Amino acid sequence: MPHSLLITLPPEIISEEAGLEGVSVLVWTTQPWTIPANQAVCYMPNAQYSLVKRADNSQLLLVATERMGSMAALLGTELESVGTFTGSQLEGGICKHPTIPDKEVPLLPANHVTMAKGTGLVHTAPAHGMDDYSVASQFKLSVECMVDEDGKFTELAGPELQNLSVMSEGTDKVISMLKECGALVKEEQCVHSYPYDWRTKQPVVIRPSKQWFINTASLKDKATEALQKVRVLPESARSSLLAMLDRRTYWCISRQRSWGVPIPVFYHRETGEALINKHTVSHIADLFKEKGSDCWWELPIETLLPAEVLKKSKAGPVTDYIRGEDVLDIWFDSGASWAAVLKEETDGDSEEPESRLSWLPAPLRKPLATESDPRADAYVEGKDQLGGWFQSSLLTSVAVRNKAPYKSLVVHGFAVSEKGEKMSKSLGNVVDPDEVISGGKDASAPGYGADVLPRDSINKLRNTLKFLLGNLQGFDPRVQAVDPKEMHYIDQYMLHLLREYSIKVTDAYSEFDAGRAIRVLQAFINRDLSSFYFSIIKDRLYCEPEDSLGRRSCQTALEEILDGVTRSIAPILPHLAEEVYLHAPGHDEGETLFKSGWIKSSSVWRRPGLEEAVEGACAIRDSFLSSIPGKNAAQYDLTIAIEPGLLFELMESLQEEPTSTSSQLAELMMVARVNLTSKLPRDLPPDAILSHGTFLINLEGGVIREDSPYDIAVVPTSAARCPRCRRYTAQSADCLCPRCQALVSQAQ
Known part of the structure; x- marks a missing residue:
């Protein structure tokens, strides 16, 4: 905390207080090394300032009135007010520079002066601070830089300081010079905020230099x-x-x-x-x-x-x-x-x-x-x-x-550390990409491959793709695909869902929203494929004749699904997509996915009544499954009673005969047998489970609306489990069901 002697008192102070001599301005700085570059002392125009006399040595000091109590405590002496002025009355005062002989510095107003700390009078070195530089620009002060690019004083600072590092021995020397000339009032250690270089973690020396600017x-x-x-x-x-x-x-x-x-x-x-x-x-x-x-x-x-x-x-x-x-x-x-x-x-x-x-x-x-x-x-x-x-x-x-260089800006986030912090070399929290791809030295850091999603998500996707590839082995869609109109209803329905998925995922990519594309993909895989379709079709895939219409119909849907999913992951998982394409059917060896086009969905896949038929059956299926919580649906016979009307006709499209173990409706329900009737029979066994529900049919944009009720009765099947297909459709446990018996006989 140095003081500077007022060699020219402000005119308004002279007129109010006669006979004042030896008044010093008390300033406070946390960067003593900047004092040789001082060009002014700044005050707050609207604040109150006081001339005070120290009780211990009668020294006259100029400080902010608001800071008198703090200064008295810091100096360990009482301060007697001799006179009080507004900041604007300090205009015209001139101080003697504390370390440079014959140098004079003015008192100047500045709005950046605060009363939070210090004396209310601010040491101003335009070469070493933005606020100080602004004052210099306004009052046309000299901006002398006494510090070189190595952070050392230049010859402009004088022989005592030249070549000294400003942050270390230079600071010590300036303090020593203040003491020698009697300008140092108080020295103390303090901790304060200061700019540091983010790479070296070393303090930054602020200094002016000539630069090239664009006036934006x-x-x-x-x-x-x-x-x-x-x-x-x-x-x-x-x-x-x-x-x-x-x-x-x-x-x-x-x-x-x-x-x-x-x-x-x-x-x-x-x-x-x-x-x-x-x-x-x-x-x-x-x-x-x-x-x-x-x-x-x-x-x-x-x-x-x-x-x-x-x-x-x-x-x-x-x-x-x-x-x-x-x-x-x-x-x-x-x-x-x-x-x-x-x-x-x-x-x-x-x-x-x-x-x-x-x-x-x-x-x-x-x-x-x-x-x-x-x-x-x-x-x-x-x-x-x-x-x-x-x-x-x-x-x-x-x-x-006169125009922007882009039509769209796509702004993404960053991969972050386990603490949610941005990865940075300076923080040392960067994960090596080679380690992500190939794994670390121990088992705690597994490799994720070149394509990275959350591990559980990518494993689920890979398992789905493996299921699709495995069940398409030996299938050539170019010669064995089934016409969409001849496919099973649930297979046609999956093509309908695939089309809806294709539209959603394409829209997401068109918005450059990879996150939404991934969410759409995960929903399709988890809800529509794994939890629904795959669990229903396994019997048809594994137990039907290899070249049967039912199995080929299913494979036709699976091939379209595989193709659509593979193309939809290509922008974010290119390596996995290309790997799948190399093993997928339907194209010549050596072709690449990335020259074969985007998802190829077809409007032909949408048929009137198809969606309502399958979703109506799914509504009945949900009612059935909720009536046997935790039980195996395959061990039950299901009777569905629907009064004559639109819903009954839709269910008849899935099962034409009154009772069946092999209809599309039985497959969808995953039960041993389905009985389709207009009214529940009176002779139901006492252990039958009854439930009721309704399904709203909405066709042709709301032109046809029908709230259709249905009743279901669930009875444990009396049939035995077939050793081959494991469905409960055999007469006894030691013989095949009629379907499997016929297939085995043909094979022999």
């Missing part, structure tokens, strides 16, 4: 207008992008690094004036095109700045100039990528973009851009690029073309 304030309105025509997914990211754009009043495009694309500028040796114009830039562009951007550092300046370019630029001899050392901000590099890639894609390409991308959903199949609309369909990146690539691309494109 003039572009913001145009950029905001252009964004209104851009689709943002998710839409919630739009407000974040607009807020970041609004906060950016300028864009510093120069960086001081040893790598990157150089800024092609030359500087005059004496004046430091920059030489950059269309002539110099065109010449450098030609050199970069021929030799690459590294030639900026490798070629002699005479080649970079030849005589003819100097003449066109009306500049002096080449010996007057040096090449610039700064490189372009990488976000300017990547932000200008649209200029290189958003061109018409038809020049000399033997394979049209449409055929190359034919496996994608239709909205994603377009060429990247056309001459008539040179915008990308989508830019895809993580949410951190809302202030990076997305924004730099927008600003550069709007500046040059």
Whole structure:
């Protein structure tokens, strides 16, 4: 806590308090090394300030009235108020710099001064703080930088400080100098917030340097207008992008690094004036095109700045100039990528973009851009690029073309650690991709392969695909597929569900919503396939004759399902999809999935009454299963009673005869036998389980609506379990059921 002697009292204080001499301004700083760069002392214009006298040594100090109590406690002495003023009355005061002889610094108003800590008077070094720099800009103060790029004092700081590291011995030396000149009032250790470098974890020295800027304030309105025509997914990211754009009043495009694309500028040796114009830039562009951007550092300046370019630029001899050392901000590099890639894609390409991308959903199949609309369909990146690539691309494109470079922005999240934190090299919580794919050194880190979803989800998917592939062994859909109209109703119904799934998953990909695509996939696999269809068709697959209509009908549905699921996972699980395609039937060896098109669903799969017939049967099935909780449905005979009407006709399409063990309705119910009647019989056994329900039939968009009641009776079957098909349809436990007996006899 140093003090600076007021060598010129503010005029208004002199007029109110005569005879005051030796008044010092008491300031407080947590960065003593910045004091040599002090250019002013700032006060809050609307605050109250007091002249106080120390009880222990009669020293006169100027402090904020609000801070008197804290200062007295800190200094360990009473402070007597001699006079009180408003901050604005301090205007015109001039202090003596505490460490630099003959240097004077003014008292200046500033709104960033607070009363939370310190003395209410703030040491101001414009070269080392943004608030301080703002004060210097407003009052045209000198911005002298006494610190070099290595964080050491330069010769401007004087011989005592030159070459000392500001964060260590430099700080100690400044404090020592304050003590020697009697300017240090109080020294204490404190902990406070300070910027640190995220890579090295070392404190950052803030210092000024000459940079190249783009004035984005003039572009913001145009950029905001252009964004209104851009689709943002998710839409919630739009407000974040607009807020970041609004906060950016300028864009510093120069960086001081040893790598990157150089800024092609030359500087005059004496004046430091920059030489950059269309002539110099065109010449450098030609050199970069021929030799690459590294030639900026490798070629002699005479080649970079030849005589003819100097003449066109009306500049002096080449010996007057040096090449610039700064490189372009990488976000300017990547932000200008649209200029290189958003061109018409038809020049000399033997394979049209449409055929190359034919496996994608239709909205994603377009060429990247056309001459008539040179915008990308989508830019895809993580949410951190809302202030990076997305924004730099927008600003550069709007500046040059008055339009956004993209039609859509797709913003995704990140893989996070087990603590939910973003993975970062600096934090050391990054998982090695090789370990994810191949596994770690011990069993606790299994390998997940190149395609990664949650392990349980991908295992479920792989098991589903294995079931489909296994049951399609030996099936060739090109010659053995069954016409949809001849397929079993439940197989046709699955094609209907496959079509619905195809539409939903295609819509999800068209919205670039991979998460929704995965949820749709999981629902189809878990609910429609595993829990429903697969459990019903196993008897037909395993026990029917190999080339029977029923089995081929089922395989026709399975092949379409396999094909649809495989294509739908290709964008997110390409390796698995291609592996499945290599073993799937229906195409020649050596073909690849990624040149064979997107999901091929057909409107033919929708038949009037089909959905209602199967879903009506499923409603009856749910009532039946809920009446025997925990029991095996295969051990029961089921009687379904429906009064004559539409629902009865639909059930008759699944079972034409009054009683059957092999009808489509019996298969759907997974029971030993189904009796279909218009009324429950009176002679039901006493152990029969009765229940009732209704099913709403809605056809032709609501034109036909019928609330149809049904009754069911569930009775334990008297039949025995067949040793071959394991259904309860045999006369005794030691003989085959009639169906299996016929099949075995034919085989022999």
